Amino acid sequence: MPFPSTHPTLEAALTAKGYAEPTPVQAAVLQPEAHDRDLLVSAQTGSGKTVAYGLALASTLLGTEERMGAPGAPLALVIAPTRELALQVQRELIWLYGPAGARVASCVGGMDVRREARALADGCHLVVGTPGRLRDHLERGRLDTSAMRAVVLDEADEMLDLGFREDLEFILDATPAERRTLLFSATIPRDIATLAKRYQREAVRIDTIDQSQPHGDIEYRAVRIAPNEMELAIVNILRFVEARGAMIFCHTREAVRHLHGSLVERGFSAVALSGELTQSERTHALQALRDGRARVCVATDVAARGIDLPDLGLVIHADLPNNRDTLLHRSGRTGRAGRKGTCVLIVPYTRRRKAESLLAAARVDALWGPPPSADDVRAADQRRFVADPAFTEETTEEDAAWARTLLEQRSPEDVAAALVRIYRARLPAPEEVFDDGGASERPGRDRPERGDRRDGKPTRPPRPADDGPGSEGMVRFRMNVGRRNNADPRWLLPIICRLGHVTKNEVGVIRIFDRETTFEIAEVHAPRFMASVRRSTNDEDIRIEPFEGPKGPPKKAHKPFARKRPDGDNRHADAAPPRRDGPPKDRPPHKKKAKSKER
Structure with missing residues (x-):
């Protein structure tokens, strides 16, 4: 459908940019009931929110005029959670309001504060910034809010997640009470609702998210892997999908640095984004992605918040998200503005249940399978x-x-x-990866595998024998993975060697049971092995400890029976009665009860 009627100057800018029809959120904010009202909007990342609130502000900033007046104290303020998103919003507003003669200034952390102060002093119409830097300019008297007609909070839920509540309240309290307040958020949790109730007046609630099908333009895949083959699986996924742009999420800066180095070594054109980079380095990395010089971005959650990259067709969760919201925020980097995207979760066998609960909480149906093989x-x-x-x-x-x-x-x-x-x-070589042959996809995968006897009845898997520390010259250890985790010596052995800093020549017999695995280490290397295991950073939820026999709940000790003495002296009632060679004389011998035939 065509754009609803909006300001003529902005219509010309939309036409020049190639906008033919609005996204759902853009159409919603232009409805008559939203005109000049406070707005509380929930919309997915990549749904065109920046253009939406830019259009919604037209009646407040321009009215019936074709162009802005002389720049002075800013008329509108847009607050964003990160530097990248704030600068991205500034670029969007420049082309949208440029034909109207608007001057858009930015105030973000990590940039030259003196240049920002000069821009504010020279006058502007709109200011886009991050909470911390905006508060700093307010406290120093550089940002004049006396003429402000509207405030926009973009990605409000992320700003609260990042701990900016106090800064936001300070900024909002410093603006005129009669202003318009537009609050945009991917989700509306209790904290956002409380903030809206305090700072908005009879806001129009707009919800453009289909809660029953989050991110409908994204295909979700869950790839089960051996815990030590995360990098190999990512290499094959990048090679198999062959998206023009891909983003890989890790939990820590160290993980980003390591994975980025590994991909570059293999020949991928990759960049990294993490909090340890300078603003100049981050800007160059993003520009490399936008102009096609780089194809892969490895990033932490905080560094990648709010980033909009063109043609980003693939998102990979190298580390599983901590919660549902993080999953949706990460995944929302792809499948934007009507484009299709693919989201892949890397799921070690030891973390399958966590992945399943995460997908269920997000109401996402994922296609499970192994990583692409080298032949694929x-x-x-x-x-x-x-x-x-x-x-x-x-x-x-x-x-x-x-x-x-x-x-x-x-x-x-x-x-x-x-x-x-x-x-x-010109292509990086694919990697050989372990495939469990679909064992983790078969019904009853959480139950132990059972063999068949000659009479057709199933046999129970053997339990570890408590036969001491191990074979001669060897020391036995145990780890908390077994058949239910698709344990296999082909991926267990590399993990043992990596965590314990030993070679396969120093590893003895490996026995896999239902819930645990035992293995042997040469006795001369056992102390060094255990010390290395304790020092190792283990991200696979795998615990290794010395083997001390089969584990299980301790048997409950029965209290010895003692009868009361007829004279009432029970001082030794808890003492064990003397042992007899036969049954007590005052009681008949114990007879077994006949089993009842009734069921």
Whole structure:
């Protein structure tokens, strides 16, 4: 549908930018009932919120005038949680309000504060900033809010998550009470509702999110992996999906640094985003993604909040999100503005239940499966190679001359093989990954595997035998993964070696049971092994400890029976009665009760 009637100057800007029809949130804020009202809007990331509140502010900032007046004290303030989002909003408002002669200033942490102070002193119409820097300018008297007609809180839930409540309240209290307040948030939890109730007046509630199907333009996949093969699985996913842009989320800066280095080493054009980077480094990394010089971005949650990247077709959760909201925020980087996207969760066997509960909380249906194998990647490469546009482009005379020269000197097979080698040379090699053969997808995967006896009855899996510390010259240890976690020596052995700083030659027999696995380490290396395990940073929820026999609840000690003495002296009632060689004389021998035939 066409855009609803809006300001003529902004309509011209939309047409010049190629906007033909509004997104749901843009259409909603332009309805008559929302005109000049406070708005409380919940909309997904990437739904066009910046343009939406830019259009909603037109009647407040421009009225019936075609252009803004002379710049002075700012008329509107937009608050965003991160530097990247604030600068992105500034760019959007510049092209939207540029034809109206608007001057848009930014005030964000990490930028030159003196330049910002000069921009505010010279006068502007709109200010976009982050909470901390805006509060600093207010406290120092650089930001004049006396003429302010509207305040916008963009990604309000993220600002509260990041601990900016006090700053937001300070800023809002410093603005005129008769202003308009537009609050945009992906979710409306209790904290957001409380903030809206305090600072908004009879706000119009707009909800454009289909709660029954979050992120409908995103295909979710859950990839089960051996805990030590996270990097290998990510390499194959990046190679198999072949999205123009991809973002990978990790929990910590160290994880970002390590994964980024590993991908660059393999030949991927990748950049990193984390809190330890300077603003200049972050800006260059984002620009590399926007202009296509980089294809992959590895980032922490905080560094990637609010970032809008064009053609981001793939999001990978290298570390599982901590909660439902983080899952949706991360995933919302793709599937934006009507485009389709793919979201992949990397799920170690030891964390499958956490992943399932996370997806259930987000009401997301994910397709479970193994990571793409090296053969899968090569088959996809072959399909893409055959469909390459180079084979369908028009052949020039110069191209034909080169082709004739080649065929005079080489056979067609040699030319085709050389072309394949050239194509493959620019691609990182796929990795060999462990596949459980679908065992984790079969019904009853949480129950132990059972064999069959000759009579067809199932046999119970053996329990660890309490046969001491281990074989001669070996010390036995246990870890808390077993058959229910798809434990397999092919991925257990590398983990044992990595956590304990030993080689496979120092590892003895590995026995896998239902809920645990026991293994042996050479006795001379056992102390060093245990010390290394205690020092290791283990992110796979795998615990290793010395083996001390089968684990289980201790048997309850029965209190010895003692009868009361006829004279009332019960001082030794808790003492054990003397042992007899036979049954007591005053009681008949114990007889077994006949089993009842009734069920």
